[in-house]
Amino acid sequence: MMSDTPPELPSLDAGVTLLTTNERTTGPLHSLVLDRLLLDQGSAVWVDARGHGTTRSLTQVTPSMRVLDRIHIARAFTPWQHLSLVRDLAGELTDETSIAVLPAVDWFYRSEDLPRGADERMLSAAAERIEALAETFENPILVTLHADDALSAPIREIADRTVRCERTRFGPRFTGDEYETLVYPLENGMVQTTLAYWKRVLADRHPAMVDADVPPEVRANGAH
Numbered sequence: 001m002m003s004d005t006p007p008e009l010p011s012l013d014a015g016v017t018l019l020t021t022n023e024r025t026t027g028p029l030h031s032l033v034l035d036r037l038l039l040d041q042g043s044a045v046w047v048d049a050r051g052h053g054t055t056r057s058l059t060q061v062t063p064s065m066r067v068l069d070r071i072h073i074a075r076a077f078t079p080w081q082h083l084s085l086v087r088d089l090a091g092e093l094t095d096e097t098s099i100a101v102l103p104a105v106d107w108f109y110r111s112e113d114l115p116r117g118a119d120e121r122m123l124s125a126a127a128e129r130i131e132a133l134a135e136t137f138e139n140p141i142l143v144t145l146h147a148d149d150a151l152s153a154p155i156r157e158i159a160d161r162t163v164r165c166e167r168t169r170f171g172p173r174f175t176g177d178e179y180e181t182l183v184y185p186l187e188n189g190m191v192q193t194t195l196a197y198w199k200r201v202l203a204d205r206h207p208a209m210v211d212a213d214v215p216p217e218v219r220a221n222g223a224h
Contacts, residue, residue, distance in 0.1 A: 009035045009205065010174045012099065012140035015160035016130060021167070025103065025144045026052060027198040028165040028172065030061040032142060033071070033101055038063075038206040042098025042139070043070040047085045050146065052103035063203035063210045079108035079122055086126045090133050098139050102130065104146040105155055119151060127154035134160070 009032060021028055029052060033044055046053050053073040062068055072092070076082035089100060109123040134141055143159070145152045156162075164175045203210045 008174075009201070010163050010176060012036055012142060013161070014134075014138050014140060016134050016141045016143060016158050018156065018159035018162045019142060019144045019165065020148070020162060021144075021165040025165075026057050027061065028174075029101075029103055029142070029144060030058055031198045031202060032163075033099060034058075034062050034067060034202055035205065036099045036140065037067050037070055038202065040098050041070075043072060043094075043096050044099045044101055045089065045092050045097055046071060046073040046101040046103075047082070047089060047105075048073050048075045049082060049102075049104040049107040052144075053101075061198045061202065063199055063206060076108060079111050079114060079119075082108040083122050083126055086129050089129070090136070093133075093137060097137075100133070100137065100139070100141045102141070102143045105130075105143050106152040107146040109151065110146070123151060124154045127158050130155075131158040134158070 012032060019025060019029060019032065033046075036042070037044060053071075053075070055068075058068055058071065059065065074085050074092075076085050086102070086105075093100065105126065106123055109119045109126075111119075114122070130141060130143070143155060145155060148156070161177060166173050166175070
């Protein structure tokens with residue numbers, strides 16, 4: 001059962017935040033984005049890769065369907081399209097944009113269709129654009145990586161901070177340079193970090209925004 005204390009999520013500051021996890025990033029990524037939107041009523045501009053921005057996943061996580069109208073997703077299907085979207089990102093941001101999201105930002109540049117050396121050049125170009133954007137955009141830019149290796153080094157280098165989400169037997173734990181927090185503290189028992197779990201974390205943090213069909217609790221040792 002949910003703790004009486006609302007779960008904590010790390011706040012996102014202006015600049016580039018790199019989110020890393022020891023499992024697929026969908027739950028933590030969606031939760032941080034939705035939490036930001038529920039806090040300030042702004043919008044998100046999302047440059048998608050590898051299907052992170054699917055409607056199905058987002059609807060399973062959000063405690064309020066209304067907030068999804070404020071998430072604007074652009075999808076690429078090739079590395080050239082992805083780089084073009086990154087280059088055009090600055091023109092898509094408005095005064096109402098509260099977060100820019102680029103999941104698996106290195107994914108497309110691992111394509112076997114790219115000529116030799118083009119992967120590094122194109123990802124470095126994307127990193128430069130994101131870094132330049134961070135200098136003028138006053139809100140967070142949230143990125144994740146498909147793989148942490150030599151190719152993705154340009155993205156790690158432009159990150160102002162790294163937020164890590166580690167799955168533990170007591171639930172996910174977010175850590176950063178200046179904090180460490182258990183998102184969903186329980187005195188005992190294990191939790192499964194399903195999308196329904198993240199939905200309840202957000203529902204507990206933003207009760208005024210919860211749609212009527214959200215169930216009142218999450219069970220330990222279960223996927224509910």
